[in-house]
Structures are given as C-alpha cells and as structure tokens.
Amino acid sequence: MSLLNFFGKGRRSAPVARDRLQLLLAHERGLGGGEDLAAILQQEILAVIAKHIAIDRDRVVVKLDRGDQVSTLEIDIEMPETALPKS
Amino acid sequence: MSKVVVVTSGKGGVGKTTSSASLGAALAQAGQKVVVVDFDVGLRNLDLVMGAERRVVFDLVNVVQGDAKLAQALIRDKRVETLSLLPASQTRDKDALTEEGVGRVIDDLREQFDWVICDSPAGIEKGATLAMRFADLAVVVTNPEVSSVRDSDRIIGLLDSKTQRAESGDRMEKQLLLTRYDPARAARGEMMSVEDVLEILAIPLLGIVSESPDVLSASNVGCPVTLHNPGSPAAQAYSEAARRLMGDNVAVSVPKERQSFMSRLFGRKAVA
Numbered sequence: 001m002s003l004l005n006f007f008g009k010g011r012r013s014a015p016v017a018r019d020r021l022q023l024l025l026a027h028e029r030g031l032g033g034g035e036d037l038a039a040i041l042q043q044e045i046l047a048v049i050a051k052h053i054a055i056d057r058d059r060v061v062v063k064l065d066r067g068d069q070v071s072t073l074e075i076d077i078e079m080p081e082t083a084l085p086k087s
Numbered sequence: 088m089s090k091v092v093v094v095t096s097g098k099g100g101v102g103k104t105t106s107s108a109s110l111g112a113a114l115a116q117a118g119q120k121v122v123v124v125d126f127d128v129g130l131r132n133l134d135l136v137m138g139a140e141r142r143v144v145f146d147l148v149n150v151v152q153g154d155a156k157l158a159q160a161l162i163r164d165k166r167v168e169t170l171s172l173l174p175a176s177q178t179r180d181k182d183a184l185t186e187e188g189v190g191r192v193i194d195d196l197r198e199q200f201d202w203v204i205c206d207s208p209a210g211i212e213k214g215a216t217l218a219m220r221f222a223d224l225a226v227v228v229t230n231p232e233v234s235s236v237r238d239s240d241r242i243i244g245l246l247d248s249k250t251q252r253a254e255s256g257d258r259m260e261k262q263l264l265l266t267r268y269d270p271a272r273a274a275r276g277e278m279m280s281v282e283d284v285l286e287i288l289a290i291p292l293l294g295i296v297s298e299s300p301d302v303l304s305a306s307n308v309g310c311p312v313t314l315h316n317p318g319s320p321a322a323q324a325y326s327e328a329a330r331r332l333m334g335d336n337v338a339v340s341v342p343k344e345r346q347s348f349m350s351r352l353f354g355r356k357a358v359a
Contacts, residue, residue, distance in 0.1 A: 012276035017233050018283045025240050025287065 027071070045075055053079060091193060091203045092332070093222035094264075095246075097238030099209030101230045102266040105302060105312075106325070107206035108136045110226070112311035113322075113329035115170035119201045122161065124173040126218035127208035128183060131175035137164065138309025139172050148176035151188035157195050166314055171200070184217050193221045202332075211245060219250050224332075225261045226293060231268055231279040236287055239263075243290065262293035264328060269298050271344040281341055294328030296321050297342040 042062045049055060059078035065071060094107040104127075111123040125133035128148060134140045139162045145155035150173070157173075164170035173196070176183065196203045207218035219225060225246050229239040243261055252259045265284060272278040285292055296302070301319035305312035313322045313329075320342065330337050 014273070014276045014279045014283065017279050018287065021233055021236055021287050024237065028237075028240065029244070 041073060042075065046077075049077060054082070056080065089197045089201050089203060090224060090332075091197065091205065091222045092224045092226055093205045093207055093219040093246075094226045094228060095207040095215065095219055095242050096228040096235070097209065097211060097215075097242040098230075098235045101228050101235050102264075102296070102302075103209070103228050104132050104136050104206055105306060106226065106228050106264055106266060106296070107204050108133060108311040109305075109313050109322070109325040110329055110332070111202070111204045112137075112164075112167060112170055113313040113326045114202050114204075114332065115164070115167040116313060116326070117329060117333065118169065119333070120169045120199070121202045121204065122171040122173055122196055122200045123204045123206060124196070125175035125206050126184075126214050127206065128175045128214055129177065129180060130208065131177050133172060133206050134162075134174045135309060136306050137172055137311060139164070139174070140309070143174045146174045146176040147192065148179050148183045150192055151184055157192065166310070182213070184214065186217060186220065189217050190221055211241065215242075216245065216249050219246055221251055222246075223252065223260070225259065226264050227261055227288070227290065228264045228266055229284060229288065230266060231273065231281075231284055236279070236284060239288055243288065261290045262331075263288060263290050264293045264296065266296045267298045268295050268342060270342045274344045292339050293331055294324050294339060295342060296324045 042060075046055065046057070046060060055077055061074075061076040063072075063074040063076075065074075092110075094103050094110070096103050104125075107123050111121045115121040123133060123137070124147060125131050126147070127133070131146070134143050142162050145160035147160070149155035150157050150160045160173055162172045162174065164172065173192075193203060193205075205218045205222060208214040225242075227239050227242060227246075229235050246259050246261055247253050250259050263285065265281060268281070269278055273280045281292070281295060297320055299319065299321040301316050301321045302312055305315040305321075308315060311325075312319060313325050316322055317326075324342075327337050327339070331339075
C-alpha cells in the first residue's frame with residue numbers, strides 16, 4: 001500500500017483538473033464571456049447605497065465563494081457614524 | 088469557394104503559429120492554394136517558423152495602410168509552390184490594423200487563394216478579434232491543461248459573438264485541435280484525456296497532435312513539420328487534419344501510449 005502510494009503520488013490529477021474546469025466554466029459562461037459578476041455586483045450595489053449615505057470605498061469587503069451547489073456573495077459595508085440619518 | 092480559417096487559442100504558447108504553418112503547408116501539399124497570414128503585429132513569428140524571415144520586405148500593416156500592394160507583401164514559399172505567407176509587422180503597434188483595412192485585404196486574398204489561414208495573436212485584444220473577425224471557420228488550438236482549456240472556452244465565446252458570421256446570425260464553425268498531447272500521461276491520469284477536453288469545450292475534434300521533438304526540430308530549421316519530416320506522427324496528424332478541413336472523411340486517430348519497458352513493468356500496477 002505504501003509502495004503504491006509512493007508511486008501513485010501526484011497521479012490521477014486529470015479528473016481534478018476536469019472537475020475544476022467544469023465548475024469554473026459553468027460560472028464564466030453564465031457571464032456571457034464578459035465581466036466578472038462579482039465586480040459588477042459590487043459596483044452596482046455600492047452605487048445604490050452611495051446614493052443615500054456616504055461610504056468609504058476602502059471599508060467595503062466583497063467575498064465570493066463558488067460552490068458546487070450554492071455560491072455566496074458577501075458584501076460587508078462599514079457605515080460611518082455620521083452617515084446615519086439623524087432622527 | 089475560398090475559406091477563411093482563424094487559428095486561435097486565447098492562451099499563448101499552445102501552438103497557434105506552428106499549427107497555422109503546418110496546416111497551411113499540408114493544405115498546399117494537397118494541391119490547394121494557401122496563404123497564411125500573421126496577425127501578431129509587433130511580435131511576428133510565422134515568418135521564422137516558415138523559414139522566410141530573411142525575405143520579408145512589406146507586411147500586413149503596409150498593405151492595410153495602402154503603403155504596399157498585396158502582391159508585393161506576399162512571400163511565396165520556396166518548397167511548395169501553392170503556399171504563400173503574408174507576414175505581420177515587427178515594429179508597429181496593434182492599432183495599425185483597422186477593421187475596414189483588414190476586411191479589404193481578406194477580400195483580396197479570397198480572390199487569389201482557396202484557403203486564407205489567419206494566425207491569431209494570443210489574448211483577446213484587437214489583434215485577436217481582427218484575426219477572427221472575417222473567418223468562416225475557427226481552429227481552436229488547445230493543450231490538455233487547465234489554463235489553456237479555460238482560455239479556449241473564452242475564445243469560443245468570442246467566436247460566437249464578435250465575428251461577422253456570428254453577428255449576421257450565421258453559425259460560426261469551430262473545431263478543436265488538441266496539441267502537445269501526451270498519451271502516456273493521459274493514460275496514467277496525469278493529463279486530461281481527449282474525451283475530457285472534448286466534453287468541456289463541446290466542439291468537434293479536428294485533430295490531435297502529440298507532444299513531439301519533431302515539431303521543435305521543424306521550427307528550428309524554419310520548415311513546417313509536414314514538409315520537414317512527413318513521416319512523423321505530428322506531420323501525419325496535421326496532414327489528416329488538413330484533409331478533414333477539405334471535407335475528407337478521415338477518422339481521428341487517438342495517439343496511443345508507446346509503452347516503455349519500465350511502464351510495462353510498473354505502470355499498470357501503480358494505477359490499478
């Protein structure tokens with residue numbers, strides 16, 4: 001077994017390559033071969049929020065995680081104290 | 088009816104220029120009138136691979152800009168009479184080409200040749216989009232390697248949206264030329280197989296060229312492999328691909344692994 005592992009190390013990486021590509025390309029094709037979806041969403045969401053409050057672009061964190069079944073887009077915006085509406 | 092073929096890939100170094108020269112030569116050896124056009128303005132290499140680097144006087148940019156007549160810029164191959172080369176410029180930048188100008192040159196070439204093979208530069212910038220713009224058929228050169236396959240997928244998307252054919256609602260024909268394939272490594276599962284790449288890219292297969300020292304030797308001496316070493320597996324793969332382009336019904340033979348003594352001894356067991 002250990003001998004087999006020794007010789008087999010690094011082998012059979014082709015199926016991994018195929019699976020990674022299939023997952024990635026399924027996403028990229030959905031974008032119409034164009035822009036990065038995460039970048040577009042980030043810009044548009046920020047633009048909407050910026051209409052109402054002043055936000056510091058450096059304090060915005062965008063994370064995208066592409067999964068097999070579900071992908072998540074996480075946008076974290078820090079709102080400055082002064083930006084909150086006064087009541 | 089002449090055909091305009093773009094040889095493209097997105098990624099650099101996968102074998103576009105070698106394949107353009109070899110397919111062009113193979114078509115010419117079969118009696119077709121062929122011109123191979125280098126679109127890699129600023130980084131021309133087709134002249135070198137075809138052994139005409141010392142005969143370049145005018146280039147594609149000169150012709151597009153009207154500084155030279157097409158006949159002055161075309162270089163006729165010394166080995167195959169029906170093969171010509173239209174080199175790219177080495178000095179100017181990519182903006183030197185305009186869509187109208189390139190379209191005019193392609194129309195002129197269509198009148199003189201059966202095949203106009205456009206050797207695309209790498210990338211997805213202007214040079215690459217102009218090389219594919221007027222094509223009737225695309226040969227997508229791909230290595231069985233993740234970055235090459237991804238870029239080919241991207242190029243297929245561009246072929247289906249940015250070409251004149253696609254824009255006028257026609258189907259853009261695309262065929263896969265798998266190069267630098269290593270059957271032994273594919274058999275061991277170290278390299279994506281022909282089936283893997285075909286399944287992912289989902290376009291018909293034009294041919295498979297195995298990784299081979301014959302290809303390097305041929306470019307070393309500036310002679311397409313189909314002329315330099317016609318009996319080599321690479322030359323045969325290109326010649327068969329050329330026949331398929333001409334409409335001959337030749338089955339694609341998948342290169343088999345040539346078993347070495349060591350792999351016969353250990354190979355099978357290690358995989359099982």
